[in-house]
Amino acid sequence: xxxxxxxxxxxxxxxxxxxxxxxxxxxxxxxxxxxxxxxxxxxxxxxxxxxxxxxxxxxxxxxxxxxxxxxxxxxxxxxxxxxxxxxxxxxxxxxxxxxxxxxxxxxxxxxxxxxxxxxxxxxxxxxxxxxxxxxxxxxxxxxxxxxxxxxxxxxxxxxxxxxxxxxxxxxxxxxxxxxxxxxxxxxxxxxxxxxxxxxxxxxxxxxxx
Amino acid sequence: xxxxxxxxxxxxxxxxxxxxxxxxxxxxxxxxxxxxxxxxxxxxxxxxxxxxxxxxxxxxxxxxxxxxxxxxxxxxxxxxxxxxxxxxxxxxxxxxxxxxxxxxxxxxxxxxxxxxxxxxxxxxxxxxxxxxxxxxxxxxxxxxxxxxxxxxxxxxxxxxxxxxxxxxxxxxxxxxxxxxxxxxxxxxxxxxxxxxxxxxxxxxxxxxxxxxxxxxxxxxxxxxxxxxxxxxxxxxxxxxxxxxxxxxxxxxxxxxxxxxxxxxxxxxxxxxxxxxxxxxxxxxxxxxxxxxxxxxxxxxxxxxxxxxxxxxxxxxxxxxxxxxxxxxxxxxxxxxxxxxxxxxxxxxxxxxxxxxxxxxxxxxxxxxxxxxxxxxxxxxxxxxxxxxxxxxxxxxxxxxxxxxxxxxxxxxxxxxxxxxxxxxxxxxxxxxxxxxxxxxxxxxxxxxxxxxxxxxxxxxxxxxxxxxxxxx
Numbered sequence: 001x002x003x004x005x006x007x008x009x010x011x012x013x014x015x016x017x018x019x020x021x022x023x024x025x026x027x028x029x030x031x032x033x034x035x036x037x038x039x040x041x042x043x044x045x046x047x048x049x050x051x052x053x054x055x056x057x058x059x060x061x062x063x064x065x066x067x068x069x070x071x072x073x074x075x076x077x078x079x080x081x082x083x084x085x086x087x088x089x090x091x092x093x094x095x096x097x098x099x100x101x102x103x104x105x106x107x108x109x110x111x112x113x114x115x116x117x118x119x120x121x122x123x124x125x126x127x128x129x130x131x132x133x134x135x136x137x138x139x140x141x142x143x144x145x146x147x148x149x150x151x152x153x154x155x156x157x158x159x160x161x162x163x164x165x166x167x168x169x170x171x172x173x174x175x176x177x178x179x180x181x182x183x184x185x186x187x188x189x190x191x192x193x194x195x196x197x198x199x200x201x202x203x204x205x206x207x208x209x
Numbered sequence: 210x211x212x213x214x215x216x217x218x219x220x221x222x223x224x225x226x227x228x229x230x231x232x233x234x235x236x237x238x239x240x241x242x243x244x245x246x247x248x249x250x251x252x253x254x255x256x257x258x259x260x261x262x263x264x265x266x267x268x269x270x271x272x273x274x275x276x277x278x279x280x281x282x283x284x285x286x287x288x289x290x291x292x293x294x295x296x297x298x299x300x301x302x303x304x305x306x307x308x309x310x311x312x313x314x315x316x317x318x319x320x321x322x323x324x325x326x327x328x329x330x331x332x333x334x335x336x337x338x339x340x341x342x343x344x345x346x347x348x349x350x351x352x353x354x355x356x357x358x359x360x361x362x363x364x365x366x367x368x369x370x371x372x373x374x375x376x377x378x379x380x381x382x383x384x385x386x387x388x389x390x391x392x393x394x395x396x397x398x399x400x401x402x403x404x405x406x407x408x409x410x411x412x413x414x415x416x417x418x419x420x421x422x423x424x425x426x427x428x429x430x431x432x433x434x435x436x437x438x439x440x441x442x443x444x445x446x447x448x449x450x451x452x453x454x455x456x457x458x459x460x461x462x463x464x465x466x467x468x469x470x471x472x473x474x475x476x477x478x479x480x481x482x483x484x485x486x487x488x489x490x491x492x493x494x495x496x497x498x499x500x501x502x503x504x505x506x507x508x509x510x511x512x513x514x515x516x517x518x519x520x521x522x523x524x525x526x527x528x529x530x531x532x533x534x535x536x537x538x539x540x541x542x543x544x545x546x547x548x549x550x551x552x553x554x555x556x557x558x559x560x561x562x563x564x565x566x567x568x569x570x571x572x573x574x575x576x577x578x579x580x581x582x583x584x585x586x587x588x589x590x591x592x593x594x595x596x597x598x599x600x601x602x603x604x605x606x607x608x609x610x611x612x613x614x615x616x617x618x619x620x621x622x623x624x625x626x627x628x629x630x631x632x633x634x635x636x637x638x639x640x641x642x643x644x645x646x647x648x649x650x651x652x653x654x655x656x657x658x659x660x661x662x663x664x665x666x667x668x669x670x671x672x673x674x675x676x677x678x679x680x681x
Contacts, residue, residue, distance in 0.1 A: 003295075023268075175447075196438075
């Protein structure tokens with residue numbers, strides 16, 4: 001008998017005669033936040049900042065100049081950008097733009113100073129950005145290897161209040177990365193330290209309409 | 210389970226040795242108190258915590274009741290998404306499958322995401338015997354691996370080490386595993402983390418094969434989920450060409466929507482955060498993004514034995530958050546190593562004897578490694594009634610005979626006499642408080658008892674006096 005058949009037979013024998021267990025009731029809340037777009041935006045801002053992301057706000061016309069300033073302030077010489085990034089977001093920088101080509105090695109990505117992406121959505125209650133590898137986000141590795149990530153969130157349509165609301169909008173067939181603040185560890189005496197393996201600096205640009 | 214801990218003494222002996230170690234006790238007290246206080250705050254933010262806890266409990270119970278159905282569905286979903294599913298009845302079988310998969314890639318080193326399941330089966334040791342080097346990439350696991358040590362906590366495996374000890378381990382051992390520690394390495398956590406970053410980045414950038422576990426698997430979609438903080442998980446899950454995930458069969462949940470419960474309860478219960486920094490979800494393989502080959506090894510290794518126990522099976526609900534460790538007075542003093550298993554603390558005391566049986570001395574002693582105070586049940590985000598299972602397992606151990614627990618019985622008898630005589634207890638409390646300033650920092654007298662214990666701080670007034678004043 002194969003291991004598969006053995007395990008399944010053992011499972012069936014183990015639960016034989018066990019009481020029925022119906023699926024769970026979903027009487028928990030679908031949101032913990034009042035339905036107020038301005039308050040939701042403030043909450044996202046506050047929770048992102050609480051996790052030590054650097055948060056900026058602007059309007060659509062201000063995105064390019066702001067990103068240009070952020071890259072300049074950091075002294076970045078090169079910036080990685082997914083193919084589907086709106087061109088105007090990188091219109092105000094003198095950084096060398098690097099494409100993530102299929103044959104680019106991880107070591108090449110490691111030499112890039114900054115990366116700029118969009119996101120699939122942001123969750124206010126937890127201060128979380130979710131990336132789903134869409135055209136303005138690129139492959140998972142590009143937001144991981146460089147040390148500086150700038151992520152743009154379009155308000156209000158990319159903003160949700162809660163985790164249950166986010167789940168409704170995400171497609172599990174896509175690779176998903178949930179990001180809440182920069183890389184961090186608390187493994188040494190539970191002292192929080194930012195930046196172990198992922199980007200040490202996460203900047204979030206909230207773009208209002 | 211693996212032979213990693215074979216030869217361990219029974220819990221009472223191991224705990225006795227551990228509580229004599231003042232550094233260890235200090236490290237543990239600091240860590241567990243910090244995290245339990247933070248956790249309470251994080252949980253208090255959610256008004257529906259009890260509903261989420263109940264939903265988590267019922268999702269898990271429903272899944273376990275129909276585990277055969279959901280495992281078959283999971284296999285179909287993962288296969289349809291481009292993954293390859295393997296089944297392993299025990300540790301040897303799982304180790305053999307993983308070893309063969311790695312060898313088929315032609316590689317002799319792998320990077321690893323922190324995983325309880327691979328610790329449980331002793332995978333690193335099994336791979337080493339086949340000439341394959343497995344590098345742990347979680348900072349705490351790295352500390353444990355370099356120090357030739359054993360993990361002592363589910364979430365923070367090096368919780369028993371302080372910064373000075375970690376610096377020494379890095380200085381002495383990093384060079385023999387790859388890039389040496391930087392010159393003049395200090396004991397500042399930021400410097401230590403930077404040393405780990407440099408050391409491990411070399412391994413990430415050249416790794417062709419990664420091995421992980423998973424926190425959840427979704428039967429409906431074939432999605433696997435890993436929660437982490439550092440980004441080492443993302444490195445392993447996305448950079449290599451081949452990914453092998455070894456996951457216990459109890460980690461499956463039926464639907465995509467079920468994840469919304471655990472995405473809320475797991476981070477708050479484990480690291481006391483609203484959300485951990487990184488969560489990765491992948492479904493089979495994706496063209497042009499991440500590993501080209503994905504293997505899922507479904508592991509039984511004693512889980513079906515636990516499933517067959519009417520009372521004990523609730524231990525399989527566990528989502529490995531470690532909240533029960535951080536509130537446990539026994540864990541706080543004895544430390545994780547005393548439990549002789551990769552699963553320490555209250556959950557380890559009920560999970561390990563079910564996975565391994567109770568024939569060895571250490572496994573038979575684990576159901577007694579508890580004061581039955583119930584704090585573990587209170588904090589458990591899937592409502593595992595750990596005290597109930599402990600008592601049930603004690604009965605089973607008692608049935609098979611063995612040494613009695615005479616001292617424990619005598620102490621309980623004395624305590625219950627005092628409890629039954631309220632006047633005696635009240636007088637004792639007041640006398641203790643009047644002399645508060647005179648109390649020594651440590652208990653009087655010499656010997657094993659006082660060397661290994663700290664006196665709790667006395668409150669300003671007895672609880673019963675406070676109650677009378679404020680509540681009656």
